[in-house]
Amino acid sequence: MTFRLTCPVCGARDVYEFRYGGPERGMRPAQEDLSPEEHFRWTQFRTTRPAPQEEWWYHAAGCGVWFSTWRNPATNREEGPAT
Amino acid sequence: MTPAGPGALRLERLWEQRPLKRSYDVIIIGGGIHGLATAYYLAKEHGIRDVAVLERQYIGFGGSGRNTAIVRANQRTQENVRLYDEGLKLWPILTDELDYNLMFFNCGNLNLAHSEAAVNAFRLSVNTANFNHVESELLDAQSCKELIPILDVSDKPKYPIQAGMYHPPGGVLRHDAVVWGLAKGAAEHGVDIHQGVEVQGIDVQGAKVTGVRTNHGPIECAKLGVMAGGYGAEVCAMLDLELPVHPLTIQAMVTQPLKPFLHHVVSSGAYHVYANQTLKGEIATGAHMDPQVNYTTDATAHYFKHQAEALTDFMPALKGARFLRIWAGLADMTPDMAPILDGNVGFDGLYLDLGWGYFGFKSGPVAGKYMAEFIARETCPEILEPFALDRFLENRYMGETATTMKYGHWD
């Protein structure tokens, strides 16, 4: 089943209108003195858990805005962080 | 009592169900093709028979029972070609060894190029294959049409066909038969297969793995193999071991059965499709990958439409064929689209065989063969050395992203 994401400009739209931008990773570490290991940990080394995560999306077939939202990879539904 | 005669119903079980013990030499998490193959070779080749395969659902529940069973050895990098080539040659051997019909059909794979860049990528792949004695050749569009007459090689398709990469030794199998055959073979050599047993925690003492906690109580082991497919990274998270493995959903589907007309596997990176005709006559086709990481196995109407448009654009004769079924499974993608095969990772006795993405069917038996050797001898077989986890930490990506079927999570 497909699902909908909420664009801050256009509202709830089919997920296939969007492009996935990956999970929120915090600030890019300073490049100076960055070891390959630190670089890699920042870019890739993170296990996706079946629990809500903050991530980036781009409304490619809509208004063209980049935004962040919370989604649960276990269900594919928008769901805020556990409180 | 078994009724005799051809076509008679087989009533005997594929393997003997033994009681779950409290301790094993080796525990394998995951009853997919990788876990079952590893257990099979441990018992058969290395005499290590005190082995349990723990599967939380049923064998073949994961990618192993959901894939499109396409096999080939024309990967992009030499390290991978070597492994997949041996894997391809194993199918007829295994069919004999297991005394089980795996329905290997070496019909050959034709991959289409629709751009100058794709043709160049094919040249590189063909050279790598040929250098490693793997049959692979570049064909012009007309020769592609001779192989697959329903291809539209005119300039009408959105992405006109410019060339093809033909790989005669590849083909398809029956994925369920591989799962069942390996389970039967492993059990015959003494392996225990336990379905419905979920690993919920991993016990360690110091830096050594000592056992697992399950919904059926704790079980001790000296060595532990994580072969849990798309769920592998989640299992490793029980040890706070983070992995660069991203689970994505892939979908595949089949049409109604049609008379035989498609005699090869045909694929196209530009259209994001591949298709072959099964022995039942269905066109089996995949594989769409939803880009967001997730653990669902949801199928979507969006993909029916994508697949129908893509296939009929360069094979217009398929217009009007009806889809019968659609399904989905997980692919455990790594950043370089090559697997992680490693041992004593973070903890003594911990072995990883995961991150296969959508290549883990064709590699199942060969990976199992070498992982069994790794576990038995406690040294990494040379052929697996390039696949160690720390390649990422040293910024040595394997470059399989240049393979022709490409759906990274950035796509």
Ligand SMILES: Cc1cc2nc3c(=O)[nH]c(=O)nc-3n(C[C@H](O)[C@H](O)[C@H](O)COP(=O)(O)OP(=O)(O)OC[C@H]3O[C@@H](n4cnc5c(N)ncnc54)[C@H](O)[C@@H]3O)c2cc1C
């Ligand atoms: C639609 C689709 C098409 C594909 N097409 C191809 C193809 O054409 N060619 C190809 O080579 N590959 C293909 N693949 C990829 C291939 O299917 C997988 O890479 C392969 O099956 C992985 O096998 P595995 O044994 O590693 O994992 P799986 O088959 O996924 O097995 C892992 C098992 O572990 C079990 N498990 C998970 N967690 C636990 C736990 N905590 N405790 C106990 N058990 C657990 C699961 O229930 C599962 O049965 C495709 C995949 C999909 C989804």
Ligand SMILES: [Zn+2]
């Ligand atoms: Zn919008």
